[in-house]
Amino acid sequence: MDIDKLKQWFKCNDRVVSILRELIRFNTSNPPGNEHAIAVYIADWLEERGFKTEVQDIEKGRSNVIACIGSGDRIGMILCGHMDVVPAVGTWNYPPFDGTVVGGRLYGRGSCDMKGGIAAMMAAAEFIAKNGLLSNKGLALVFVCDEESKNKGMRGFIKKRLSADAAIIGEPTGLDINTGHRGFVLVSIKAQGVSCHSSQPENGVNAIYIMADVIKEIRGYAKSLSNKVDKYLGKASLSVGTIRGGNKVNIVPDKCEILMERRLLPGETAEDVIRELREWIGEDHRVTIKSYPELKAAVSEPESRLVKDMADVVKGVLGKKPVIKSFPAGCEASFFINYLKIPTIIFGPGSLNQAHKADEWVAINDLIEAAKIYSLISYRYLRR
Structure with missing residues (x-):
């Protein structure tokens, strides 16, 4: 040329x-x-x-x-x-x-x-x-x-x-x-509680409280990812980006949802992330975890x-x-x-x-x- x-x-x-x-x-x-x-x-x-x-x-x-x-x-x-x-x-x-x-x-x-x-x-x-x-x-x-x-x-x-x-x-x-x-995968985690009047919270199950416990475990999971390192791409990571829960202050919330993004290293899949989250959160029937299509x-x-x-x-x-x-x-x-x-x-x-x-x-x-x-x-x- x-x-x-x-x-x-x-x-x-x-x-x-x-x-x-x-x-x-x-x-x-x-x-x-x-x-x-x-x-x-x-x-x-x-x-x-x-x-x-x-x-x-x-x-x-x-x-x-x-x-x-x-x-x-x-x-x-x-x-x-x-x-x-x-x-x-x-x-x-x-x-x-x-x-x-x-x-x-x-x-x-x-x-x-x-x-x-x-x-x-x-x-x-x-x-x-x-x-x-x-x-x-x-x-x-x-x-x-x-x-x-x-x-x-x-x-x-x-x-x-x-x-x-x-x-x-x-x-x-x-x-x-x-x-x-x-890569990355978007994950939705939902907590299911029982709503009731806020003056009698003992009659319900507060979904936000359930999610608070979940987030505590997720923070531990996030710290553990510093041990996952690729020589070219660096560390795996995650970030909780949004949280939604409750409709009115005088109602004990029966639903709470967070959306988190997990950055993937070569060979990691959405299924791996769901499994790891379950290991940290535990088998709680009130908590559901769903992933969306991943980018490898x-x-x-x-x-x-x-x-x-x-x-x-x-x-x-x-x-x-x-x-x-x-x-x-x-x-x-x-x-x-x-x-x-x-x-x-x-x-x-x-x-x-x-x-x-x-x-x-x-x-x-x-x-x-x-x-x-x-x-x-x-x-x-x-x-x-």
Whole structure:
């Protein structure tokens, strides 16, 4: 590849910025998502640049877009991201769905998490397509819906059984190379009591008191997880996030529920978590435990070919040795590694510290550098 041509192509900030501003103007707050319109927009944009595209409908108003280019029988690289964003709550100084540019930053919901990554991937795809850089393998772009909730988009996409040599998830990593992430499972624990008038509490069973005992045991369980450590992903953990119980102060509550999130290490399952919780809480018929579909932990070893290739490309663009670590949150890498068996890393512009906040932003320079890196790593895998 002509590196000078690459640098010149992305020298103009407007190329990536204009793409991102258009993406931000689609309000894809989840719920409800409404990703169909942006999926159609991206599909049309990529078709104009020579890609074959499919808008995969997941449910009413919610779609993925899958785009491929190249004449080879095999895909060399998949660039992937999610099109939904979290709601724009809080007080904003800049309109959340405008894409305001101020002081080298682009503000807007999804600028960091993760329409910025998508925009950089689209810009890289355009560079490859328009400069005749396709070879004996294809390039695929996969942008999914509902990542911020139940991963309905990814669960629908993996049914396609797409195969490739490598994949990159464009979540915000600050241009560090992230090799994987812990999994997680959401768990509901309910306590059943007996209601009565609060003036005679002895006639009832207070569900909140039952849950208080349960939470005490959960805190012990949480401390014990510090002994569960993966050499790449760190410690297992849990957090109780919500509690609901009681209707009125003069009624002894008969129901109480907590929701907790347990971060999983490789090999751990939802069934393991339920079993461990039962061991700590005990067999109490008044307490029920239910788990929801899990996201499995996923990791590509730092010594893998993909990580080494990416490190070489990143060093060449940024001029410094890249940081290699794990991603704190969960993402689509779980599906690529565990279900499609595709070597996958997480790499994108922006910091996770900016995600889900008011006045979310991404540095424009990060967008441009990410687009260069996506171009170079994709080119390497298209020719291999």
